[in-house]
Amino acid sequence: MATDKELSDFLTSVEKRAFKRTVYAVRSDDAALDIVQDAMIRLAEKYADRPAAELPLLFQRILSNATMDWFRREKVRAAVVQNLADFDGAGDGGDDAGADLLDALQALDGRLAGESAADAVARAQLLQAIDAEVAALPGRQREAFLLRYWEEFDVAETAAVMGCSEGSVKTHCSRALHALAKSLRARGITP
Numbered sequence: 449m450a451t452d453k454e455l456s457d458f459l460t461s462v463e464k465r466a467f468k469r470t471v472y473a474v475r476s477d478d479a480a481l482d483i484v485q486d487a488m489i490r491l492a493e494k495y496a497d498r499p500a501a502e503l504p505l506l507f508q509r510i511l512s513n514a515t516m517d518w519f520r521r522e523k524v525r526a527a528v529v530q531n532l533a534d535f536d537g538a539g540d541g542g543d544d545a546g547a548d549l550l551d552a553l554q555a556l557d558g559r560l561a562g563e564s565a566a567d568a569v570a571r572a573q574l575l576q577a578i579d580a581e582v583a584a585l586p587g588r589q590r591e592a593f594l595l596r597y598w599e600e601f602d603v604a605e606t607a608a609v610m611g612c613s614e615g616s617v618k619t620h621c622s623r624a625l626h627a628l629a630k631s632l633r634a635r636g637i638t639p
Contacts, residue, residue, distance in 0.1 A: 449498070450497075450498060450500040450503060451500075454500040454503075455492060458503045458504070458507070459488050466487070466511055467480055467481065467484050468598070469591075469595075469599070470483050470484055470511065472582065473515050473587065473590070473591070474515065474519075475583075479518060483514045483515055486514050487507065488507075490510050490514070491503065491506060491510055504601075505605055505608055508609040512591075512610065512611075574637065577632065578628075578637075581627075581628055581631045581635075582628065584631070585628070588620050589620045589623050589627065590624065593620070593621055593625070593628075595609055595610070603617050603618060
């Protein structure tokens with residue numbers, strides 16, 4: 449059974465990564481914040497009696513389910529809005545919020561203090577390019593990529609969170625890596 453401190457420490461350690469992952473999925477900072485908070489509350493309410501070692505996989509699964517629930521609700525809302533728009537002729541605009549991939553690099557302690565303005569601009573442009581390419585990946589590829597390389601889950605854990613086979617995770621990750629490498633090379637970005 450996880451102690452209150454272990455649960456609190458775990459939630460603190462995953463909140464920023466979970467938020468970024470969710471922003472990539474839903475493209476809205478506000479919606480992502482709501483989804484992550486709901487997932488954290490569900491974990492604390494329903495699974496606080498589980499061992500601390502089980503919390504990462506449980507949380508990722510809850511977060512994935514909460515994200516899918518959000519998409520289902522949005523689909524229903526869109527249908528309702530569309531049906532109402534048929535009556536009054538009004539449309540509904542979308543919210544397309546961006547996210548900064550690897551923003552933690554911008555907060556590295558001390559290492560960036562001596563950075564020139566040109567280096568800072570180049571680094572910011574590089575991060576924006578990477579962010580755009582990760583955001584452009586198909587949903588399942590992006591999810592597998594973020595779980596494997598951002599959350600640092602192994603193949604089995606990623607498969608459990610995504611609800612698919614380990615082979616599917618490997619395929620999604622491979623395709624994501626190839627697509628990212630190709631698109632970044634096309635932008636002139638090489639390792």
